[in-house]
Amino acid sequence: MTRIAKAFAKGHPALVCFLTAGDGDTAANLDALVEGGADVIELGMPFTDPMADGPDIQAADLRSLANGTTTADVMQIAADFRARHPDIPLVLMGYANPMVRRGPEWFAAEAAKAGVDGVICVDIPPEEDAALGPALRNAGIAPIRLATPTTDAKRLPAVLNGSGGFLYYVSVAGITGVQQAATGSIDEAVAALKAASDLPIAVGFGVRTPEQAAAIARVADGVVVGSALVKLVGEHGANAPDAIRELTASLAEAVHNARKETAA
Amino acid sequence: MTEKLNSFRNQPDDSGHFGDFGGRYVAETLMPLILDLEREYRAAKVDPAFHEEFDDLLEHYVGRPSPLYYAERLTEKLRESAPEGKGAQVWFKRDELNHTGAHKINNCIGQILLAIRMGKTRIIAETGAGQHGVATATVCARFGLPCVIYMGATDVERQQPNVFRMKLLGAEVVPVQSGARTLKDAMNEALRDWVANVHDTFYIIGTAAGPHPYPELVRDFQSVIGREAREQMQKRTGRLPDLLVAAIGGGSNAIGLFHPFLDDPSVKMLGVEAAGHGLDKQHAASLAGGFPGILHGNKTYLLQDEDGQIAEAHSISAGLDYPGIGPEHSWLKESGRVDYTSITDDEALDAFQLLCRTEGIIPALEPSHAIAEVAKRAKEMDRDQIILANLCGRGDKDIFTVAEALGAKI
Numbered sequence: 001m002t003r004i005a006k007a008f009a010k011g012h013p014a015l016v017c018f019l020t021a022g023d024g025d026t027a028a029n030l031d032a033l034v035e036g037g038a039d040v041i042e043l044g045m046p047f048t049d050p051m052a053d054g055p056d057i058q059a060a061d062l063r064s065l066a067n068g069t070t071t072a073d074v075m076q077i078a079a080d081f082r083a084r085h086p087d088i089p090l091v092l093m094g095y096a097n098p099m100v101r102r103g104p105e106w107f108a109a110e111a112a113k114a115g116v117d118g119v120i121c122v123d124i125p126p127e128e129d130a131a132l133g134p135a136l137r138n139a140g141i142a143p144i145r146l147a148t149p150t151t152d153a154k155r156l157p158a159v160l161n162g163s164g165g166f167l168y169y170v171s172v173a174g175i176t177g178v179q180q181a182a183t184g185s186i187d188e189a190v191a192a193l194k195a196a197s198d199l200p201i202a203v204g205f206g207v208r209t210p211e212q213a214a215a216i217a218r219v220a221d222g223v224v225v226g227s228a229l230v231k232l233v234g235e236h237g238a239n240a241p242d243a244i245r246e247l248t249a250s251l252a253e254a255v256h257n258a259r260k261e262t263a264a
Numbered sequence: 265m266t267e268k269l270n271s272f273r274n275q276p277d278d279s280g281h282f283g284d285f286g287g288r289y290v291a292e293t294l295m296p297l298i299l300d301l302e303r304e305y306r307a308a309k310v311d312p313a314f315h316e317e318f319d320d321l322l323e324h325y326v327g328r329p330s331p332l333y334y335a336e337r338l339t340e341k342l343r344e345s346a347p348e349g350k351g352a353q354v355w356f357k358r359d360e361l362n363h364t365g366a367h368k369i370n371n372c373i374g375q376i377l378l379a380i381r382m383g384k385t386r387i388i389a390e391t392g393a394g395q396h397g398v399a400t401a402t403v404c405a406r407f408g409l410p411c412v413i414y415m416g417a418t419d420v421e422r423q424q425p426n427v428f429r430m431k432l433l434g435a436e437v438v439p440v441q442s443g444a445r446t447l448k449d450a451m452n453e454a455l456r457d458w459v460a461n462v463h464d465t466f467y468i469i470g471t472a473a474g475p476h477p478y479p480e481l482v483r484d485f486q487s488v489i490g491r492e493a494r495e496q497m498q499k500r501t502g503r504l505p506d507l508l509v510a511a512i513g514g515g516s517n518a519i520g521l522f523h524p525f526l527d528d529p530s531v532k533m534l535g536v537e538a539a540g541h542g543l544d545k546q547h548a549a550s551l552a553g554g555f556p557g558i559l560h561g562n563k564t565y566l567l568q569d570e571d572g573q574i575a576e577a578h579s580i581s582a583g584l585d586y587p588g589i590g591p592e593h594s595w596l597k598e599s600g601r602v603d604y605t606s607i608t609d610d611e612a613l614d615a616f617q618l619l620c621r622t623e624g625i626i627p628a629l630e631p632s633h634a635i636a637e638v639a640k641r642a643k644e645m646d647r648d649q650i651i652l653a654n655l656c657g658r659g660d661k662d663i664f665t666v667a668e669a670l671g672a673k674i
Contacts, residue, residue: 007502030581045409047572047573048443048573049443049448049449049452049559049560049574050452051291051451051452051455051456051560052291052455052456052459054456055615058442062443063575070571071572093312094378095558096289096558097558097559097566097568097572097573097574098572098573099572100558100572101555101557101568101570101571101572102558102570115597122291123290123291123558123561124287124289124558125289125290125291125292125295126290127279127287127288127295128288128289129286131558131563142399144290146292147292148291148292149292150292150293150294150295150296150297150462151292151295151296152296154295155295159292170293172460173293173459173460173463174293174456174459174460175456175459175460179458179460232401250288251568261635
């Protein structure tokens with residue numbers, strides 16, 4: 001069983017947490033996520049033009065790049081994380097250009113060497129899979145695809161074909177961290193995805209509070225939180241780990257126990 | 265059949281690729297919409313009513329066909345410093361005489377007709393210098409649709425007259441504060457708006473770039489430039505030009521002029537990028553100084569570092585100030601069919617003044633790059649040869665920039 005599969009097979013919904021690599025003391029912040037109870041880590045690769053992201057992650061990318069973060073740094077952060085946490089799944093998330101700059105095979109090989117389990121590329125839809133997908137699959141890395149409210153039933157098989165790890169359901173048509181979706185629409189969408197795929201379904205975009213996370217965890221296999229955590233790095237700087245650990249713990253408690261509450 | 269296989273005019277392929285370039289590199293949220301747009305464009309392309317309305321608006325609203333003009337005094341002026349027997353004739357396609365003062369309106373007319381066909385009720389666009397923003401605001405006013413224009417805050421400051429024009433036309437202008445606050449950032453913000461408003465919003469992209477089918481449809485709408493020019497030139501001179509020259513930012517005016525001539529082997533073509541302060545300094549010449557990469561929905565040459573981070577472009581011309589280029593130009597460069605070169609800010613400024621004084625035409629800074637290259641090439645070509653350059657915009661919008669560069673106060 002892969003690390004990702006195990007994380008979704010713990011008997012409770014998984015908390016997936018995102019931070020941007022190179023923004024603040026990333027190693028300490030990632031450790032805080034794990035200590036707080038995160039089940040899967042998404043490590044954002046900073047990009048100059050994060051056009052699918054809202055203000056929080058845009059700012060994090062710019063802070064990271066201003067610090068001089070390179071792709072080699074991102075891979076080193078990943079490799080160091082893997083050395084400290086042999087069992088926590090680690091997923092790289094970012095935009096196509098930094099991933100394909102030296103060729104998809106180079107990127108896939110480096111990611112595999114760093115112990116990365118999956119890759120989410122925002123701007124490579126299934127139609128352009130050849131740009132990165134084959135290289136990832138050959139290297140044993142799961143290409144994690146996104147499904148959205150605009151992905152209809154006719155299109156869903158194309159999205160699922162070749163995808164791995166888990167399916168990331170983007171709950172709102174929009175950018176990260178801005179709006180939140182109505183719970184009812186998420187229930188329906190997750191049910192449709194589950195009917196079409198055996199992959200775990202994680203839901204994200206606009207999830208900021210334990211209450212929101214719990215509501216999603218009642219129906220989905222995982223909940224993704226990004227902007228709210230990234231914002232703490234911007235606000236707290238060197239003291240971010242404490243704030244991150246605290247928020248993660250409250251999110252983890254809500255997500256992990258979401259279904260128990262329903263049962264009770 | 266052989267001719268068809270050897271054509272340079274049948275790109276892109278069914279999946280939107282020009283060779284290795286182009287494609288549809290967008291977030292999943294946008295993908296279904298992009299596919300809808302492609303279906304709608306395929307239907308419009310074979311719908312005589314669509315073409316009729318497009319042609320009618322171009323004739324009576326935009327003022328087409330634009331004239332083909334022999335620049336006699338410029339030709340003579342260039343011959344003065346040319347070697348014996350050299351000094352080609354210089355002709356201009358006068359797209360600066362279009363309504364709103366540039367070629368941008370051709371594309372906006374086509375795209376707003378598509379938006380209406382698709383039942384979209386809200387229009388967004390990005391703009392650099394403001395010409396595409398003005399053209400978009402214009403067609404939105406003409407068709408009564410609400411319009412939001414994203415413009416880098418830096419460009420808002422340096423292009424105040426166009427900002428006010430857009431507001432007069434009823435558009436909302438949103439200054440974009442992210443990044444270097446120029447065209448690239450405006451495009452990011454327009455994409456963010458689009459992804460959040462896919463149900464009712466049409467994005468009118470201003471250049472022959474972005475995800476498929478934009479590069480193709482923008483090219484098709486702008487190809488009216490080359491079709492007219494080809495017919496006008498044959499009528500006036502009984503022959504085809506020897507060399508076509510056009511400035512390139514994203515490359516829509518250039519592809520519009522070039523495309524109808526691509527299968528005429530006797531016609532050479534030259535795209536002119538902005539070399540800014542110089543190719544060894546800050547510039548906007550993606551083909552000369554960039555590498556293939558993925559940005560804003562397509563694979564193309566981009567100014568970027570070794571990690572794939574996008575560089576800030578620079579050109580005195582806000583319309584050329586973009587670190588990428590339309591994917592068809594990347595393909596035409598690699599196929600060898602079109603040559604590409606670059607012109608610095610200073611050379612463009614000289615050419616700007618040269619055209620003012622020899623022809624009584626104040627060109628925009630964008631085509632001033634083309635004119636500067638024409639001045640070089642004309643002197644190397646025989647007197648009976650013909651250069652046709654695209655005068656794609658007029659310079660009223662640039663007089664403040666030029667005054668500042670020349671140290672003049674207005």
